[in-house]
Amino acid sequence: MTKKSLITGGAGFIGSHLSRRLLDAGHEVTVMDNLFTGTKANIYDLLENPRFTFILHDVTQPFWGQFDEIYNLACPASPIHYQRNPVETIKTSFLGMMNVLELALKTKARVFHTSTSEIYGDPDVHPQPESYWGNVNTIGTRSCYDEGKRAAETLCADYYREYNVDVRMIRIFNTYGPNMHPQDGRVISNFIMQALRNKDITLYGDGLQTRSFQYVDDLVNAVLLFMALEPKKVKAFFAKQAMSVPVINVGNPGEYTIKQLAQETLRQLPECKSQLVYEALPKDDPKRRKPDIALAQALLGWTPEVPLREGLSRTIAYFRGVK
C-alpha cells in the first residue's frame, strides 16, 4: 500500500537515505528541511520524482499536512553544527518534536523519532541497554543537543502514554556513509577529508577511546522494519520488556578505537601521505560507547550487515566526489 510520508530533516545525511528508500518502495515522500545542515545536493536527484515534494520550513514553527507517517529527523547532530547556535539546537529538538506530535495527534499519523546514543552521555554502563538512564551534564556545551534529545524522548513517551500517539523511537549510535556533511567535524568525515587532502589526521586524547560505527543502510533497514510493525505487536513486545514506551538502540556493536579507524582509512588510501597527530580531548567527550542491540534484534529480526571496511570504502568513494 502506498503511504504518504513526511520526513523532517529529510535533506540531511540520514533523511536523504530514508527518503530515497521510501520512494524506491513506491511511497509518496515529503521532505521538510530548513537547509541549516541539510542540503539540496543530498536530494537533488529526487526533485523530479512526481511522488516527491520538498518544503523549505523550520520545524520549530508549526505546520500542517495529512500524512500516514512522520519521520522526525530534524536537528543538527554534530557538535560543530549544534554548538554554533545552542539555543536554536535545543529549540529544534523540543519544539520540532512538539509540532510533530501535535500534528500526529490531530491526523493520527504514526511517528518515528530519531533519538540518539547521546542521551546516554558519558556512560558508566557498557554496552548501553535501553534501560540505562545515562550520564549527562545539564549545563555543559553539549547539553543543548543531549538534553534537547532527552526532553524530546520524554515528549514522545508522554504523547504515547497519554494521547495514544503511535510513536516509535530509535536511539541511533554513530552512523556514517555517503551524504555525511564533509565539514560536520565527526570522526569519519574528518579522517577521510583529511586523508583525501593529504593533511595530518587529528586524534583527540590518546586515540584509544572506542566508538561503534554503523553504516547508514543498516540504520535505514531498522527504521523501515520498525515502522512497518503493527501497533499491537509493538505494544505487546515492549510490555513484555516492562517498558512502557517503544524505544530501541540501533547501531553496530563492533568496537574500534579511533586510532584503528584512522589506520583503516589510511590503508584504503595508499596514495595518501597524511600522518597521525594528537590533540587534547574536548570537554564532556564520551570516552566509550557501544550499543546493546538485543532488543532491536528480538523485535525486528534485524542485525547490522555492512562491515566497517566496506562501508568506509563506499563512503570514501562518495567523499572523492565532493572534496
Add this chain to the structure above:
Amino acid sequence: MTKKSLITGGAGFIGSHLSRRLLDAGHEVTVMDNLFTGTKANIYDLLENPRFTFILHDVTQPFWGQFDEIYNLACPASPIHYQRNPVETIKTSFLGMMNVLELALKTKARVFHTSTSEIYGDPDVHPQPESYWGNVNTIGTRSCYDEGKRAAETLCADYYREYNVDVRMIRIFNTYGPNMHPQDGRVISNFIMQALRNKDITLYGDGLQTRSFQYVDDLVNAVLLFMALEPKKVKAFFAKQAMSVPVINVGNPGEYTIKQLAQETLRQLPECKSQLVYEALPKDDPKRRKPDIALAQALLGWTPEVPLREGLSRTIAYFRGVK
C-alpha cells in the same frame, strides 16, 4: 532602590512567600500565574497593596513587560499535580523558561530560575554537589518534570553563555511551610493532613528512605541573597569553581527518615489518633537525597536556620486553618 519584579508562578507555595518578602522590602511585584496549582488564597492579602499586580496568564504563552528581575517559579512541582497532565508539565517547564529568557534578553532583566534536586533523579552520589550530573529516566512517569527541569537548566546555561542573559539558578531541595497545597501529595503535607484528620499515616516502602526538609523562609533568604549579588561577583565566583553557569544547591542537609518525620508530626499533635501504615514504593521514587550546600554557603554566607521541629510547628499551625 525599588525594583520591579515579575514572579511567574507567584500564587504558588514558594512564589507567594517570595512575593510577600519582595513587597515587604518595598519593591513592586507582579505575579503571573495560571492558577493551575497556585491559588488566589495564597496572595489574597497582597491584592490590595498598590505595589502589587496580579496577571492571570500561562507562561507557555509569550508575554511582555519591563521588569528589573524575573523569578521563574511557574511549574507544578508535586508528582500528584505534574503527572495529571505530563505534556502540559514539560511544556510549562520548557516553554515557560524560553518565554522568560526571551523577555529577559529583550529587556535586560535579571533572571532567577527555580531548578530542583529532581534533576539529580535517583542519585548514586551522596550528598549531591552541583557537579553531579544526575541519574534520570527519560521515559518514566516522572520524566515530564525531571527532564523538563533539566532542559530548562540547559536553556538558562545557553542564554547565559551565548546571549549574556544574567541568569541565576537554585536547585531547590525538599521545601515545606505554610501555603503548601494540602493535596499536593508531598510527604509533609500528607502527614500533617492525615494526622489532623485522625487518618492513618501512609509510609511508602519501609519508611527508611531519607529526605532533607528545608523550611521555606530559609529558601527565600537564599534566593534574595543570590539575586542581590553583582553580576561580576557571580561570574568571578563560578569561574573559580570551573563552572560556566551560576547554579547552586539550596536545601537543608539535615537528614531524616520518612518514618522520623511521621513520628515528629505525631509528637506535635498529641491529640491525634493516627497509626502508621505501609504501602508499596512508587516507581522511580528516589531512595535518598541530601544537598551539598558548600557553594551556597561560600557564595552567599547563607545557612539554613529553621530546625525541622520549629518549621513543622509553623506548618501545622497553617494547616489547622485550612483543613
